Amino acid sequence: MAIASFAYMQGKRRAFSLSGGRLCGSRSLHSRPGYYGMLTAVWCVLPALLVFGVWMVLSDTILTALALKTLPVSMHNLSADQSNLLVNDLRNLVAGHVAAKDIDPVLQQAAVQYQGMERIGRVALGVVMFSIALLSASLVYMRIRPEMRARNHVERIVQVGLVLCSTIAILTTLGIVLSVLFESIRFFQHVPVTDFLFGTKWSPQMAMRADQAGSSGSFGAVPVLSGTFMISGIALTVAVPIGLMSAIYLSEYANSRVRAWAKPVMEILAGVPTVVYGFFAALVVAPFVRNSGEMLGLNVSSESALAAGLVMGIMIIPFVSSLSDDVINAVPQAMRDGSYGLGATKSETIMNVIIPAALPGIVGGVLLAASRAIGETMIVVMAAGLSANLTANPLQAVTTVTVQIVTLLVGDQEFDSPKTLVAFALGLLLFIVTLILNVIALYVVRKYREEYE
Amino acid sequence: MDRVNVGLARRYRREKRFRLFGLGAIIASISFLGLLFVSIGANGWSAFQQAEILLDIHFDTEQFDVDNLSSANYGALVKNSMKGLFPDVKGRSDTRNLHKLASTGASYVLQKMVMKDTGIIGSTQKVWLPADDEVDMFLKGYISRDVPESDRRLNDKQVYWIDQLVAGGRLEKKFNTTFFTAGDSREPELAGIRGAAVGSFFTLAVTLLLAFPIGVATAVYLEEFAPRNRWTDLIEVNINNLAAVPSIVFGLLGLAVFLNVFGMPRSAPLVGGLVLTLMTLPTIIIASRASLKSVPPSIREAALGVGASKMQAITHHILPLALPGMMTGTIIGMAQALGETAPLLMIGMVAFIVDVPGAVTDPSTVLPVQIYLWADSPERAFVERTSAAIMVLLAFLISMNAVAVFLRKKFERRW
Numbered sequence: 002m003a004i005a006s007f008a009y010m011q012g013k014r015r016a017f018s019l020s021g022g023r024l025c026g027s028r029s030l031h032s033r034p035g036y037y038g039m040l041t042a043v044w045c046v047l048p049a050l051l052v053f054g055v056w057m058v059l060s061d062t063i064l065t066a067l068a069l070k071t072l073p074v075s076m077h078n079l080s081a082d083q084s085n086l087l088v089n090d091l092r093n094l095v096a097g098h099v100a101a102k103d104i105d106p107v108l109q110q111a112a113v114q115y116q117g118m119e120r121i122g123r124v125a126l127g128v129v130m131f132s133i134a135l136l137s138a139s140l141v142y143m144r145i146r147p148e149m150r151a152r153n154h155v156e157r158i159v160q161v162g163l164v165l166c167s168t169i170a171i172l173t174t175l176g177i178v179l180s181v182l183f184e185s186i187r188f189f190q191h192v193p194v195t196d197f198l199f200g201t202k203w204s205p206q207m208a209m210r211a212d213q214a215g216s217s218g219s220f221g222a223v224p225v226l227s228g229t230f231m232i233s234g235i236a237l238t239v240a241v242p243i244g245l246m247s248a249i250y251l252s253e254y255a256n257s258r259v260r261a262w263a264k265p266v267m268e269i270l271a272g273v274p275t276v277v278y279g280f281f282a283a284l285v286v287a288p289f290v291r292n293s294g295e296m297l298g299l300n301v302s303s304e305s306a307l308a309a310g311l312v313m314g315i316m317i318i319p320f321v322s323s324l325s326d327d328v329i330n331a332v333p334q335a336m337r338d339g340s341y342g343l344g345a346t347k348s349e350t351i352m353n354v355i356i357p358a359a360l361p362g363i364v365g366g367v368l369l370a371a372s373r374a375i376g377e378t379m380i381v382v383m384a385a386g387l388s389a390n391l392t393a394n395p396l397q398a399v400t401t402v403t404v405q406i407v408t409l410l411v412g413d414q415e416f417d418s419p420k421t422l423v424a425f426a427l428g429l430l431l432f433i434v435t436l437i438l439n440v441i442a443l444y445v446v447r448k449y450r451e452e453y454e
Numbered sequence: 455m456d457r458v459n460v461g462l463a464r465r466y467r468r469e470k471r472f473r474l475f476g477l478g479a480i481i482a483s484i485s486f487l488g489l490l491f492v493s494i495g496a497n498g499w500s501a502f503q504q505a506e507i508l509l510d511i512h513f514d515t516e517q518f519d520v521d522n523l524s525s526a527n528y529g530a531l532v533k534n535s536m537k538g539l540f541p542d543v544k545g546r547s548d549t550r551n552l553h554k555l556a557s558t559g560a561s562y563v564l565q566k567m568v569m570k571d572t573g574i575i576g577s578t579q580k581v582w583l584p585a586d587d588e589v590d591m592f593l594k595g596y597i598s599r600d601v602p603e604s605d606r607r608l609n610d611k612q613v614y615w616i617d618q619l620v621a622g623g624r625l626e627k628k629f630n631t632t633f634f635t636a637g638d639s640r641e642p643e644l645a646g647i648r649g650a651a652v653g654s655f656f657t658l659a660v661t662l663l664l665a666f667p668i669g670v671a672t673a674v675y676l677e678e679f680a681p682r683n684r685w686t687d688l689i690e691v692n693i694n695n696l697a698a699v700p701s702i703v704f705g706l707l708g709l710a711v712f713l714n715v716f717g718m719p720r721s722a723p724l725v726g727g728l729v730l731t732l733m734t735l736p737t738i739i740i741a742s743r744a745s746l747k748s749v750p751p752s753i754r755e756a757a758l759g760v761g762a763s764k765m766q767a768i769t770h771h772i773l774p775l776a777l778p779g780m781m782t783g784t785i786i787g788m789a790q791a792l793g794e795t796a797p798l799l800m801i802g803m804v805a806f807i808v809d810v811p812g813a814v815t816d817p818s819t820v821l822p823v824q825i826y827l828w829a830d831s832p833e834r835a836f837v838e839r840t841s842a843a844i845m846v847l848l849a850f851l852i853s854m855n856a857v858a859v860f861l862r863k864k865f866e867r868r869w
Contacts, residue, residue: 376700
């Protein structure tokens with residue numbers, strides 16, 4: 002990399018000085034001299050980077066194959082698993098991670114060889130990159146003529162770069178869908194889809210031995226989903242009235258001073274990290290809910306859905322309020338004036354004219370907030386429980402999709418047991434549910450905007 | 455007219471009530487915020503202080519082997535000095551309880567002192583050493599004397615010794631520098647946020663380096679070059695959707711693609727940065743596009759009119775004018791990334807890591823994850839440290855947002 006950047010600097014400076022020097026004062030130049038320099042530099046870096054990238058991807062495989070070849074023949078006819086193990090050992094040795102004393106000398110030798118080849122490879126890479134950079138740079142350098150369309154050339158390259166950048170968004174979505182889908186399909190090979198979607202028992206354990214007690218894990222997602230929806234529902238019943246009322250007050254009643262103050266303060270609520278809300282829920286809200294429940298003679302679990310839902314509701318207030326604020330402001334003033342002209346009070350105008358007019362937008366905002374609540378992780382991880390109860394009682398502990406994903410995937414995992422694969426199936430479910438909510442919400446909001454613009 | 459007047463009072467009452475509801479909603483949400491800050495602050499401020507014990511440590515020459523300074527028994531030095539303070543303590547369990555008053559980290563402090571200056575061997579020094587977290591909690595009043603001895607973490611004798619030490623000026627609360635200079639630890643009195651803060655810094659650096667150029671390039675392409683066709687429509691819908699995808703799904707992506715397919719190291723800020731890049735990209739793209747849109751077309755046309763190419767018009771005129779807006783969006787995206795926890799849990803940044811990371815491929819953790827880890831720890835002392843870490847995190851976030859607001863105010867232009 003250092004060589005490449007050095008070559009870059011060198012190429013740029015040389016090309017710049019030359020094209021500038023040779024053609025200085027000449028009006029016959031097609032582009033400004035800087036473009037010729039830039040072109041040289043770009044051509045200097047690109048091929049070298051390409052080589053570097055290819056090497057980075059392939060080096061590991063090639064080197065491992067070569068190192069394996071040096072091992073005695075007896076080690077060649079191993080099953081796939083065993084040779085995988087061998088390769089892993091080798092890699093660990095090379096990286097110097099192994100502290101064990103009983104290292105196989107043969108393996109040790111292979112590792113030494115590997116390291117040697119790696120060193121050679123690195124040197125070779127440097128030389129190749131350097132020479133390619135110089136070669137292509139000088140090629141371009143020779144071809145510099147006054148009439149050469151350097152600017153168009155550079156601009157085309159830049160534009161290709163821009164297009165590549167913008168496809169990253171697509172690639173991300175594709176990556177999400179493919180990775181989640183792929184692992185989910187592997188999960189559904191172990192467990193039928195219907196069992197997953199409609200099963201009512203959730204205990205994602207897989208036994209080590211088949212004869213162990215409770216050896217068959219059950220992967221019914223219904224209790225998990227119901228917990229998710231319950232907590233989100235509680236959150237929405239907190240957030241929608243408060244958010245909507247504050248949006249109405251801010252856009253219809255408040256004077257500009259109050260607005261200038263209250264709006265940023267409300268946005269702070271959206272900016273607080275969710276892990277902070279989670280801590281707040283576990284430290285303050287959950288004990289409060291439990292104590293007040295006990296005072297009323299109710300049996301409240303210390304990880305009740307109510308506490309998590311309340312805090313999550315606080316978190317999504319600003320989403321509801323800022324989105325509804327936008328749509329309420331988009332309602333044309335003429336509708337308000339018409340209503341006042343008929344003698345309606347302000348609140349009557351709001352209730353009977355503005356809210357019905359803004360309803361699609363408000364619904365869209367609520368849907369977005371709901372998808373936020375469903376996908377929210379940290380609050381529920383810290384404040385809601387792990388026990389998958391299928392219950393309608395908000396005072397009991399429930400679990401959510403995101404909690405399960407976190408608990409199943411944090412720590413060491415192997416990627417062939419249904420226990421970890423089910424997390425991806427849950428992720429797929431989560432992705433689909435939020436995607437549907439988002440698409441509907443965005444569609445509704447867009448339709449609404451077009452109506453009044 | 456009469457019929458209107460009859461209902462008027464009722465209608466005005468209803469009007470007033472409605473207005474009060476609105477005001478109440480705002481006050482409610484602001485007071486939630488206030489409650490959040492107050493409860494965090496009330497729990498966390500005391501973590502900036504730490505109980506320390508003044509001990510006369512005699513660096514006994516016999517204890518030290520010149521060739522192997524690090525393996526000397528520093529714990530014994532602390533114990534001897536404690537014994538010197540309370541010579542009348544007898545019995546195995548009493549002695550052990552006495553020794554428990556000093557932190558296990560005290561020996562590391564001594565070790566560091568000796569390594570730095572071997573000349574102190576053989577002398578007697580007065581050293582402030584960290585006290586155990588229970589002592590710390592007791593001094594701060596979280597452990598009450600009124601609780602019966604059996605329910606207390608410190609027994610009556612220990613309380614008596616603590617009182618003696620305080621009376622002798624040997625036990626004081628001092629500013630807690632460990633909290634800012636140390637990495638994570640199992641012992642609350644030795645745990646600090648430095649490792650997490652550095653990890654956060656590396657992660658954000660990777661995110662910024664990738665997300666800003668890519669985001670701006672995408673915005674420029676979509677806003678200035680892209681033809682209106684199916685493909686660009688698809689990209690647009692995609693970006694809007696990605697902005698609303700739950701963050702944990704990005705974590706799943708990182709786990710499946712970066713770790714399992716590309717084989718990148720677990721727990722590394724590099725991978726965290728990549729995941730957060732994908733997560734913040736939509737935010738940056740949307741903000742950058744809005745800011746590009748706000749540059750008036752007259753500037754574009756003037757540049758094109760004097761013979762600039764499209765690319766020149768963009769790089770020389772439009773981008774500089776749109777840059778403040780883009781930067782504001784980027785800072786807000788970065789603030790989001792700084793507070794993000796869930797996707798980083800997926801890629802293994804929850805490991806217990808004591809060392810301060812030195813590069814983007816070292817295993818590390820980040821501030822929010824550190825908060826999550828501490829929040830799970832059972833010791834009472836970790837509650838205040840969690841709150842203190844939250845205060846630090848919020849301070850970072852608020853200053854980032856303040857910079858964004860400042861930029862917006864300073865460079866805001868009405869065309």
